[in-house]
Amino acid sequence: MTISQVTETAQQSPARAEVLDEIRGMLEKVLDQYGLDDTEITEDTSFHDDLGLESIDLVAVAAMLSERYGEQVNLAAFLAELDLDQVIALRVGLLVDFVVDATAGR
């Protein structure tokens, strides 16, 4: 593998399905703390209404995302641009979009 190939690989953003899997794992970890681990998580699952999570849980997810993908995946900065009702209506799919976009520029 040449250096340019390595760089090219590193610049590729992770596939959508892969990101969804990662986020699912993070959410399951958060749900585990509440003893809720049997919820099916799809892109359509809403963070607050379906999973019953609160904004303080988003803080935990933000930390897990930046740990996994690096500092450029800054969920707090992304959510700061949304309105309250958009944050309350947040679906897993939007988190996936956000991670795919934020990692695309690497």
Add this chain to the structure above:
Amino acid sequence: MIEVRGIRTHYQRMPAKNPRSASPPVVVFVHGLGYDSLASFYLTLAAPFAEAGMEVFTYDLRAHGRTERPATGYRLSDFVDDLTELLDLNGIHQPVHLVGNSFGGTIAFSFAARHPGRVRSIVSIEAEPATEPWAEKMGRTLEIVVAEMDNEENLRWLAETFGSHHARLAKAAAAMIRATSIVEEVPQGPLLSSAELASITCPVLSILGSEGFQSDDLTAVESLLPDCRTEVIDGQNHSVLVERHRTVRDMVLGWVNALHDRAAA
């Protein structure tokens, strides 16, 4: 997590990005009582402030968010002591900009009265210092919350009007009230004397909703303090921070930057 006065305390720091000076401003966000947590600041103001070159620090008050919930110890002085030790343990000794939402603002004023040298400025969002009228208002509000919190009809109304999210938050706040002496202790203060109020000489920015908790007299906070400016957000109720976070962000960024530039000049 860090142990503060025997209580496991959840806090978050965001370092300043591309700070404009060797000692960037330190901004400490203090959230409010009940169904509030550091998330209200973390998900709104924290990242833009770090981005603007400021050191950001925020934490969950005792019994809130991810911080432990002791059965007792909820006088205002307990919250002030917690903040003092938390800053000490994190090595934050320079004067900070305290940004407090609702009860978080009340904590900020009492902290400033106790440690004037540690506060560069206060931004008080829908908040007031701990005076006799504050204690009465707080006591009344908490009495209503306690009287209504077990009413299933109210929870149903909340869920139907604002969504299940709000009903769940109300249930969580009710659980906190049942498990602790928070309702009895908070209004006890201790309250600030006139001399203590006069000792809060740092610049204060009071941000109020025209329909918020201070709507009966929007100049009351300003008149209590030596150096306070008021900004009123029209048509807004008590939820100024979360519902108008972009407006608040611009006001507070401008406020901290102006003070910092003036100090540097």
